[in-house]
Amino acid sequence: MSEITPDTVRHLASLARILVTDAEVEKLAGELAVIVDSVAKVNQAVSKDVVATSHPIPMANVFREDVVRPSLSQSQALSAAPDSAEGRFRVAAILDEE
Amino acid sequence: MAKDNLLSYEAALEQFEVVIGLEVHVELNTKTKMFCGCANEFGSEPNTNVCPVCLGLPGSLPAVNKKAVESSMAIGLALGCKIAPTGRFARKNYFYPDLSKNFQTSQYDEPIAYDGEITIELDSGESFVVQIERAHMEEDAGKLTHVGGATGRIQGAEYSLVDYNRAGVPLVEIVTRPVFGAGDKAPELAAAYVRAIRDIVKSMDVSDAKMERGNVRCDANVSLRKKGAEKLGTRTETKNVNSLRSIENAVRYEIQRQAYILSQGGTITQETRHWHEDRGYTSAGRPKSDADDYRYFPEPDLVPVQPDIAWIESIRSALPENPAARRKRLQSAWGFSELEFRDVVNSDLLDQVEATVAAGASPQAARKWWTGELARVANASEIEISALQITPEQVAAIQKLIDAGDLTDRMAREVVAGVLAGEGEPAAVIEKRGLKVVTDEGALIAAIDEALAKQPDVLEKIREGKVQAAGAVIGAVMQAMKGQADAARVRELILERANS
């Protein structure tokens, strides 16, 4: 059984910006351990000569020419925004980058 | 305010070895964004260069810009990198409103270019080889404006406003391996490295390369280790260092800050730090996330980039000469002094001088035109010298007429003014303005005799051997000739006539 500590759960929750209660942390720690073990089983089934797949169809080099296409108008762009001001999306100030 | 205690720079270097690592982001100057057809344009109205793809709206699908891939490969090749036979895009997951998708499309373990190196020469002539670990493609993020805080920064801000015009603009991130052994030159080397990258991408015309606009941005990693120690010290990553001077100052500051902490027995926190150019210090940002925290995984909406040899070689063969090598070649070919050459380089006039020389002017004459009269005119009319409406060929043509004695310097400047004013080719301006050196010596002698007759005292002085007195007569003669005479010849003739 993989060991998922309460601290790991809290860290994952903070990365995902999910608020979890202490009770949920305990419960999720157990559940995540089961999930991690299940994924580990898939790993065992894969031999080394099978290349990891990131796309279902084996194709490469699909490109677009560098030609400008019409963009949305500012009002269209902002039409679904929960809040906006001065032609911009308005969001809560989040302490991170500065 | 800076609260950090700093060890003196000399003491820091006595005790510690400096290790730096640099991450440079280059914004490409493609017409469109990395994954959508929105214009890649600086200064548009907010949120007018956006679409469902770069806004991350549900159901939208990215499509890779071929030109951006080519520019990325070209940058890799210019830095001596190998091009990966398979490059893949990956999602770098993080929550921050500068990207609305909640991930940045980047590259992780399969970058397009890797294992390069570049030789950096410092002003002292000392040179260092900087190893390039990788150059990968990714997209830029949107621009946040924090509102409500006293200084426009996040502290105290009530909310933030987001403009996604920049979101999805193609970036190439160039990452060095740790650079050892630069010692007290580490800050200078960091700045010189970024300048070299800037010069290279500019010469290739894959980026506008304007640091003040953020086209080239640098994050500087600094760590110290006790002299003789094997293990690398904990590093900090200083962000927001977007001028060459800032890079040098920020690296030097981090060296002194970390040295003080370590010399007191403390430990360095692995974190991002922010450089404040106005006050000259770094402040702590967020703790540095582990790569694991970004939960990278291959981008399922994009297929790999697999360039074949022919494509790679066609890009390699189109690379321009390395700017540093070109500067060396030109300086030696032109025989300029260090000072003269630096003047040309710093004024960004290499192309113009080179083309003027190619069109037949001597290097010194070409240099004087561009760094002298033409720089003066551009400056006076507050435009970039490259925007002046005169070609290097025209400048060379005018210089040829001076050399042949058909124009005086003063007349040549008038021809230049005429060309700049849109009066046509130099020959047409000369014709229109009636500019021609008076070579008719009879007319000159007549004018001289007349001037001497009017100033008998001057004539007397010249006869007594006071030749500098001739100046007064030269002025009068040049005026009579409307400036269209060769002043040196006029002077010779005055002395002849006075003493005859």
Ligand SMILES: [Zn+2]
């Ligand atoms: Zn778009």
